[in-house]
Amino acid sequence: MTNLKQIFSNKKAFIPFVVADDPDFDTTVDSIVTLADNGADIVELGIPFSDPVADGPVIQDADLRAFAAGVNTDVVFDIVEKARLQTDVPIIFLTYLNIAFKYGYEKFCQKCQDLNISGLVIPDLPYEEHQELKPIANEHDIDLIPLIAPTSGERIEKIAQTATGFIYMVSSLGVTGVREDFSTQLKNTIDRIKKVTDVPVAISFGIHSPEQAEKLAAIADGVIIGSAVVKIIAQNTANTQQDLADYAKSIKDAIAVKA
């Protein structure tokens, strides 16, 4: 099996998210390397899908830029291959099930294994259907990373019990007022997860600032940062890689376990 779980031992993991081929091939390779060199413990790479229903407008725009650059699944594999020349940072893919399905689960997972991809996050593959991919992924030493939402309710335990790698805590609940008792609710959910498994929990919750990252890292094992990273890449200037490096460092510092 992969060593994803070990990454979280003795530290809070920083997991930035980048859309592959946004805005082009070389920038994505650079971004992966920059993030890896400046504190990313795992890099989450998005394979764009035409209809990303689980993503907000920032990621959707990044997907469009990637499509304009001609992205497809093979291009993404090529990006990873090139990045692998410069970094051995653990990489996981985030994509929608149809991308893996059409490629062929076996072929897709084999390719992932060849590129040392540690895990897959697939927002439209819930617990009820995960058996169609999980055994194949596991055969290729890839963790299928399950998502848990604050709305998961009674589902939390059954999902957590079968989790490997880490658990991806997500929510896009944007209703006003919810954010107030947000951390209490998150904490309760994490407590329930911890009762049934020792698999680490990383939170993806619209985190932008180092302060937010620090707060959430206090209750979880790691933070996943998507939109904020994608926004920096979207600026696409001569300073982008430096900005990305500075941002990564600021997050890494903020979530560092205080001695």
Add this chain to the structure above:
Amino acid sequence: MKEMEKETTESRHYGEFGGQYIPETLMAELDRVAQAYDHYKNDPDFLKELHDLLNNYANRPSLLYYAKQMTEDLGGAKIYLKREDLNHTGAHKINNVIGQALLAKRMGKTRLIAETGAGQHGVATATIADLFNMDCEIFMGKEDTERQKLNVYRMELLGAKVHPVTTGSMVLKDAVNATLQEWTQRIDDTFYVMGSAVGPYPFPEMVHDFQSVISKESKQQILEAEGKLPDMVVACVGGGSNAIGSFANYIDDKDVQLVGCEAAGKGVDTDQTAATIERGSVGIFHGMKSMFLQNKYGQIDKVYSISAGLDYPGVGPEHAHLAELKRAKYVGITDDEAVNAFEYIAKTEGIVAAIESCHAVAYVEKIAPKMRKDQIIICTLSGRGDKDVASIAKYRGVNIDD
């Protein structure tokens, strides 16, 4: 308990198709909807209220009309039209909306959201929201809001808020995406009234059940009129709700041919088509495993049809299954053929039928002359065509906007 779980898993699928491929944020709610539906579908009070609304509000049963002029003109099989166009709000959509909204009400929901293509499902949802005193928000591709302006105004007149969807190709598929996203944002008081026989379980099953009133009635009506079952049932297919309703009670009658008419747009072999079953391949999208128009990497294609109600890149999982089993046949009808049928049925029978339904009429025009006079076709007119008059005029180069 083990038994029950097994049964539930099986009923989520139609052969290899169906399932629940939807973000975790919605799964718990989807479970609640499934459990509520499981309970109420056998609840006498629920069924009584449903039946009462269908008959006394939606104008059911709908007529099974013998199209004498068409029959004589085409010179072959006897043609009966199942007149869903005569339902309140002008289409079959109301059958399903009443059912789902009633379930929403029983679940304590106060707000209905829905996608719409041609606007018929949006109008039906807005109507029932008024009747049940619920809030209503409709998501409609921006391109569809432009080609179906009349229905946008109807929805607004009924008090619904219409959101033009500007992502993707700005048509039905994008409206479904937007409605799913809206549901993710707000679950507690909100029910997603799915308009077609698509999406994750239990939606395809609910839509099948609520629309099957079409074939339940037509079977009884044809037996009364002719003393025998039809030889063929024809309906148009986008997501496939009127078709599954038209087929449902004949699926076990192996001698009844079932034909679904897909929108071929400019032609099945062109890029501007929505003929999913003929041109598509197996994929996973909008919560279901089914047939989709997509590229080799699994990116969903842009689709095209003159009909805003049929230009959908997928099809309901039960249709994909019926096609695989060869129990139903699916054929492509082009824009040209559908527009010709629109004019034909207007002139022969005095019926202005929806451009969607005219895809089925076009097939009847082709097949009826090849059948014997003692054979019978039932063709579902899923909706009325008032909404299409302006765009058909435009198609013919007539400007009636001024």
